Amino acid sequence: MRCLIIDDEPVARDILRQYISDTPALELAGECESALSALEFLKEHSVDLLFLDVNMPKLSGISFLKSLSNPPGVILTTAYSEYALEGFELDVVDYLLKPFSFERFLKAINKIMSKERVVDRDSAIVIKADGKSYRVLTTEILYVESLGDYLTVHTSNQKFTFYKTMKSLAEELPSPEFIRVHKSYLVAISKIDYLEGNLIYINRKEIPIGNAYKEEFLNQFGK
DSSP, X not given: OXXXXXXXXXXXXXXXXXXXXXXXXXXXXXXESSHHHHHHHHHHOOOSEEEEXXXXXXXXXXXXXXXXXXXXXXXXXXXXXXXXXXXXXXXXXXXXXXXXXXXXXXXXXXXXXXXHHHHHTTOEEEEEETTEEEEEEGGGEEEEEEETTEXXXXXXSOEEEEEOOHHHHHHHSOTTTEEEEETTEEEEGGGOOEEETTEEEETTEEEEOOHHHHHHHHHHHTO
């Protein structure tokens, strides 16, 4: 799980960084010293879990959380227990009261991992297009095409065009089920009909394999 630490206290970030490093299931995606910088970070990066401090200058963790339309999993971290109730009303996974031990940290991680195992059976991404939000099952996605500053997600009977970077969307999709095969294409390996030369065929669509991606793709495709 990709994690983002949001905390204005250097010592708190140091402790979380070490705990994340000591937990094989976790990967540190980044650190932010304020909620405002976290908003900018999330525009370009996808994460699975936020370690969110409540008391921060300018924008509190609670206000930040309320501003997110589709937040990832959230574990609140704070020295003040009075925020616990409000946090759970916002559907946070857990509440860590500073200072917390590695054992208590792992208990919170086990809680969100159990929740993720249930969600993964029906894995989906949220796509915002045409002023609407669509929940699209990852099992229905055939391939993703980059069109300038926009992406088009193709399913067997629909397509959705929206503003997002290919890198950001790739981080949201489960690996190794989805793989980048060209600077302009990302495909679902299970949906490939056949290969011919340097072309992939999915639902009668020809998709080129870029030289920079060919070795990794062929290794993954042959497994």
